[in-house]
Amino acid sequence: MELFDTATVLTRVLTSGVVMSIEKSDRELPGLERLLTKQTGRAKAVLLNSRSAAVHAALAGQGIGHGDRINRPGLGRQDLAFVNWLGISVIEEGVEGGVEEGPVAFDHLALDPENAHQLGEWARRSTAPALVVDLTGLGFGPAAAVLTDDADLWARAERLKIFGAYDLRTMWTQEEADSNLVPGVQFNYRLSPLVAACVRMALSQAARPHTTSGATK
Amino acid sequence: MITDFPAAPLPLPDEAELAAELAAFGGGAMIPKEMRRTIFPVITKEDVFNLMLAQRALPERVVADFAESYRDYVGANHALPTASGTSSLHLALIGAGVQPGDEVIVPAFTFIATAQAVVAAHAIPVFVDIDPRTYCMDPQAAAAAITSRTRAIMPVHVHGLPADVPALRALCDQHGLALVEDASHAHSAKIGSATAGSLGDAAGQSLMADKNFPLGGEGGIAFFATEEAYRRAADYVERHGIDYRMSWVAAAFGASQLKRLPYYDQVRARNARLLGEILDGTGLFRAPYVPEGHVHAYNMYRITLLPEAVGLDDLPVHAVKEAVHELLVAEGVPAREWQNSPIPCHLPFQHRAGFGNGYPFSLNPGAVRDHRPEDFPVTVGMLDSTLVLCRELRSPVEYERALRYADAFAKVARRPDAIRKLVADNDYRRPYEKAARLG
Numbered sequence: 001m002e003l004f005d006t007a008t009v010l011t012r013v014l015t016s017g018v019v020m021s022i023e024k025s026d027r028e029l030p031g032l033e034r035l036l037t038k039q040t041g042r043a044k045a046v047l048l049n050s051r052s053a054a055v056h057a058a059l060a061g062q063g064i065g066h067g068d069r070i071n072r073p074g075l076g077r078q079d080l081a082f083v084n085w086l087g088i089s090v091i092e093e094g095v096e097g098g099v100e101e102g103p104v105a106f107d108h109l110a111l112d113p114e115n116a117h118q119l120g121e122w123a124r125r126s127t128a129p130a131l132v133v134d135l136t137g138l139g140f141g142p143a144a145a146v147l148t149d150d151a152d153l154w155a156r157a158e159r160l161k162i163f164g165a166y167d168l169r170t171m172w173t174q175e176e177a178d179s180n181l182v183p184g185v186q187f188n189y190r191l192s193p194l195v196a197a198c199v200r201m202a203l204s205q206a207a208r209p210h211t212t213s214g215a216t217k
Numbered sequence: 218m219i220t221d222f223p224a225a226p227l228p229l230p231d232e233a234e235l236a237a238e239l240a241a242f243g244g245g246a247m248i249p250k251e252m253r254r255t256i257f258p259v260i261t262k263e264d265v266f267n268l269m270l271a272q273r274a275l276p277e278r279v280v281a282d283f284a285e286s287y288r289d290y291v292g293a294n295h296a297l298p299t300a301s302g303t304s305s306l307h308l309a310l311i312g313a314g315v316q317p318g319d320e321v322i323v324p325a326f327t328f329i330a331t332a333q334a335v336v337a338a339h340a341i342p343v344f345v346d347i348d349p350r351t352y353c354m355d356p357q358a359a360a361a362a363i364t365s366r367t368r369a370i371m372p373v374h375v376h377g378l379p380a381d382v383p384a385l386r387a388l389c390d391q392h393g394l395a396l397v398e399d400a401s402h403a404h405s406a407k408i409g410s411a412t413a414g415s416l417g418d419a420a421g422q423s424l425m426a427d428k429n430f431p432l433g434g435e436g437g438i439a440f441f442a443t444e445e446a447y448r449r450a451a452d453y454v455e456r457h458g459i460d461y462r463m464s465w466v467a468a469a470f471g472a473s474q475l476k477r478l479p480y481y482d483q484v485r486a487r488n489a490r491l492l493g494e495i496l497d498g499t500g501l502f503r504a505p506y507v508p509e510g511h512v513h514a515y516n517m518y519r520i521t522l523l524p525e526a527v528g529l530d531d532l533p534v535h536a537v538k539e540a541v542h543e544l545l546v547a548e549g550v551p552a553r554e555w556q557n558s559p560i561p562c563h564l565p566f567q568h569r570a571g572f573g574n575g576y577p578f579s580l581n582p583g584a585v586r587d588h589r590p591e592d593f594p595v596t597v598g599m600l601d602s603t604l605v606l607c608r609e610l611r612s613p614v615e616y617e618r619a620l621r622y623a624d625a626f627a628k629v630a631r632r633p634d635a636i637r638k639l640v641a642d643n644d645y646r647r648p649y650e651k652a653a654r655l656g
Contacts, residue, residue, distance in 0.1 A: 003272050010268050010466070014260050017221025019434050019470070020426035049300045049435060050460035065573015081458030087572055141276065141464025142300065162303060162330055163655060175652030176564060184570030185336045186329070188301035188425075192434020194466045 001113065001139070001202045009201045013194050021190040022163045028193035032145075032200040039207060040123035040131065042147035044154035047196060048161070051110070051134040052082045053189035054144035058106040058130035061146065061157035064088060065184070070105035079108070106130040106146075112137030116206035129153060140198040143191055152180075159183040161190055221256050230620045235628050239635055241547035247625040248549025248618070255551070255608045255618070258431040259481070263473040268433070271469035283468035284438060286475055291414040293440035295447035298468065302401045302423020304461040305437030306334030309421035310369060311453045312439065312446035313395035315340050318580030319368035321397075324354040325559040325593040326600075327373040329655060331399050332560050334421065339577040340368070341584040344561040346593045350506045352519060353380035355595070360388055366581060369395040374403035374413050376605075377429070377514030378507060382408055382416045395419065401437075404430035405482045407512035414440045419450075424471060429485065429516050429611060430478050433470030436463050482514070484613035489515045492610065495623040499630035500526035501541070517555060518606040519599075520626075527633040532640050535601040535647045540639035541629055542604055548625040555605040555656055557648035559596045561588035564653065590649040600648040 013019065018026050033045040046061070048054045064070060066087030075083065075090060083090055107126040111119060111133060123131060129150055135143040148154055158164035159181060176182050227248065238244030271279045280298050288296035297312075299305040315321060317339035323331050325344040335342040345358035354372040370389055372380035382396070389396040398420035400406070403413035414420045424436035441447040454461055493504030503521040507513045524530050524537045545552045560566065569578045569585065578585050590597050609622055629636075 006272055007269050011265055012219075014265055014268070015221075016219040017256060017260060019258065019260070019431070021435060022427065049464075050462065052458060052460040060573075063573075066571065066576035067574045078458035078460075081456065083458075085457035085459065087576055136460075139276075140466055142460050142462050143464070162333065173652045173654050179568070182564045182568045182570070184565060184568070185572050186303075186333045186565060187337060188303040188330060188423075188435065188437075190301070190435055192426075192464060192467055194433045194470070195464050198466065 001198070001205060005201055005205070006198055009197045010194060013197045019192070019194055021193055026193050028197040028200070029191060032196040035200050035203055036133070036145050036147060039120045039203065040147045041120070042123065042131065043149045044147070044151065046146040046154060046157040047191040048144045048146065048189045049191050050142040050189070051132070051136060051144045052078070053187065054132045054134065054146050055079060055082055055106070055108070056086060056187070057146045057157035057160050057189065058132050059083070059086065059088060060160045061130060061148065061150070061153035062105065063156065063180070064105065071102055072105045104128045106132050108132040108134065110134035110137055113139070113202065113206070116203055119203070123147065135199050138199055138202045140195045143195050143199055155181055160186060162186045162188050163190060223256070225252065227252050227615065227617045227621060229617055230624050235624055235631070239544055239547065239628065239632055240549070241544050242635060246547065246549045247621050247628060250549070253549050253551070257608045257611055258426055258474065259613065261473070261477070263476070264470055267473040268466065268469045271465055276465035279465040280463050280468040283472045286472060287438060288440065290475065291412045291440060293415040293420070293442070295441040295444060297439045297441070297447060297450055298463040299437040299439060299461045300463055301435050302421060302425060302437040303330040303334050303337070305423070305439040306330065306399055306421030307337040308439040308450040308454065308461065309397050309419035309441070310334060310338040310340065310371070312441045312450035313369050313397045313419040314446070314449065315368050315395070317577055318366070320364060320366045320581065320584045322359050322362050322367060322370045324373050324375070325561055326352060326556065326596040327375065327399065327560060328401065329560055329563055329565070330401070331371065331373055332566065335371070336571055336577065339580070341578060341581050342566070343367070343584055344559065344588060344593070346595045347599070348381065349595050349598070351378055351381070351508065352376070352599055353378060354385070356381050356384035356388055359385065363392055363394070364584070366584065367392070367394060369397050371397040371399055373399040373401070374406055376505070376517040376519055377402045377406050378505065379403060379406050379408045379413050379416070379511050397421070401428070402516040403514050404428060404516070405478060405512070406514035409510055413514070418442050419446055427608070429481065429514055431471070431474060432467040434464070434467050436467040436471065481611065481613055485515045485610050488610040488619040489513070489518060491619055492518070492623050496520060496626055499627050501630040502626055515610050518610055519603050520606070521603050527630065529633050529636060532637065536640045536645040537636055538602055538604060539643070539645040540636045543639060544629045544632070544635065545604070545625060548628065550622055550625045551609065552604040552606060554600065554648055554654070555607065556654065557600055557651055558653040559588065559590055559593045559649070561586070562590055562649065562653060597649060
């Protein structure tokens with residue numbers, strides 16, 4: 001993204017005065033959620049402040065936790081270490097111990113300025129219940145998202161975040177009608193609106209060809 | 218252009234308004250509806266300029282420079298910038314040597330992140346009651362909770378008032394425990410000349426944009442007394458693939474805010490003094506207690522109600538509080554409870570799923586309790602009898618707003634008859650009988 005565009009986005013958000021993720025009047029985080037769901041064709045987006053947070057949300061969203069195991073081939077060293085820290089064991093593709101493992105727990109991809117225009121195409125190929133999108137490579141600091149069509153997965157993933165979207169809608173009341181949705185451990189995995197605004201601009205620009213104004217012709 | 222610039226200035230206080238009918242009963246509000254927005258954080262041209270400059274710098278450099286500046290301000294030996302206050306507390310505990318299954322003593326009255334950070338460290342939070350005057354951890358209660366598996370005590374400098382660190386330090390030294398501060402409310406708070414964050418073996422501190430010292434959105438920082446503790450925390454995130462890094466965007470904003478923090482500290486202290494003097498003159502309200510030698514940062518300002526001072530001692534104090542709350546909100550004062558239940562009574566600590574299948578609680582079942590609010594009588598008593606202002610002292614451009622808040626409290630205190638009527642007309646429940654709130 002051009003420095004001028006980044007400067008414009010940052011100045012716009014600062015001028016609004018809303019830089020806090022738990023501000024009810026924040027428009028940047030919902031804006032990025034809308035863009036991601038539109039570009040990926042998924043119903044729901046969960047925004048997070050790092051790739052590892054997104055991996056956690058993708059798993060916790062499916063009720064996968066300590067002592068469980070997942071089928072997720074091809075994870076890198078960092079992802080593997082993190083999943084193991086969660087107490088979840090990772091099984092390589094196919095058959096282990098003669099037992100056929102289930103579907104892949106989540107798909108994952110990492111975006112940067114060069115490949116960000118491929119998000120939609122990659123998302124169409126993904127078949128896992130959760131798609132982890134690492135947005136860190138876009139250049140605004142650690143950022144990520146989980147995309148899903150599963151409303152329960154989204155609900156549990158949001159509850160992993162202290163002051164997640166659910167808490168904001170209930171004005172922070174932790175009453176739960178469904179005991180399956182009661183959070184366990186919670187982290188502040190919230191993304192900053194300033195970062196979200198920059199990511200949104202970068203993704204928007206990647207999705208459409210850059211055009212010059214008439215004045216420059 | 219969406220802007221937070223105020224549409225109109227607040228009118229200056231007027232003595233006649235104090236004697237007017239309460240807003241809840243049809244009178245005019247002390248702060249008109251269209252003028253109730255409290256602007257925070259204050260964002261200046263310096264913040265914008267600093268963010269522009271940061272675009273040209275290496276992101277890691279921007280974050281490292283910020284962390285070094287703030288470490289120096291706090292006077293801590295080592296600092297690790299993080300993405301949030303919760304992650305900073307997690308790493309402070311790891312740096313202090315907390316291991317899976319260890320017990321960490323925390324106050325029952327705090328934000329839920331204090332206790333969740335303990336769980337994040339795969340340890341068990343052991344909850345204790347608070348001191349009735351400071352609302353911070355009671356050292357005697359902490360002493361009573363120590364077992365052979367206790368590894369650390371983590372007091373919270375609640376609302377910005379430093380906990381009784383000398384007593385807790387002595388307790389830790391006596392039992393060979395680590396002292397880990399939760400300094401998330403306590404930017405610039407002090408005991409003597411030592412700043413919160415530098416008082417313990419380690420500390421975690423939130424720097425989210427709703428704190429007295431805000432970054433550009435979300436952030437935190439962990440402080441360590443020794444290089445060994447710092448290394449332990451830094452190695453931990455690397456070894457376990459945990460990405461707790463702070464965004465350069467948040468850090469650049471914080472770098473310019475830090476330069477103005479002493480100014481904002483002075484304004485907050487001035488507003489607290491101004492409000493306190495008026496509250497103490499009302500009879501019904503009492504300003505926060507600050508022990509000698511402590512500097513309160515006033516991230517929040519907890520006001521105690523004294524119904525007996527205005528002839529309302531025959532009424533339940535929680536009902537008086539609810540009525541006063543209604544009256545104040547009608548006057549345009551955004552007073553709130555900020556917590557209505559002890560943290561161990563929140564759902565995550567009632568169900569204790571943890572990371573799944575009850576981990577890490579399963580590592581140390583003997584440390585786990587099914588708590589009820591009554592287990593923490595001081596906390597419950599405080600929740601029954603206090604109200605909180607949050608951002609309302611932090612808005613340094615609006616001195617007249619602080620005056621109007623003070624007048625609103627004075628106006629309500631003059632009307633015990635109105636409070637009595639509301640209590641008679643409503644069936645107010647005790648705070649903890651409602652669903653637990655995060656804030």
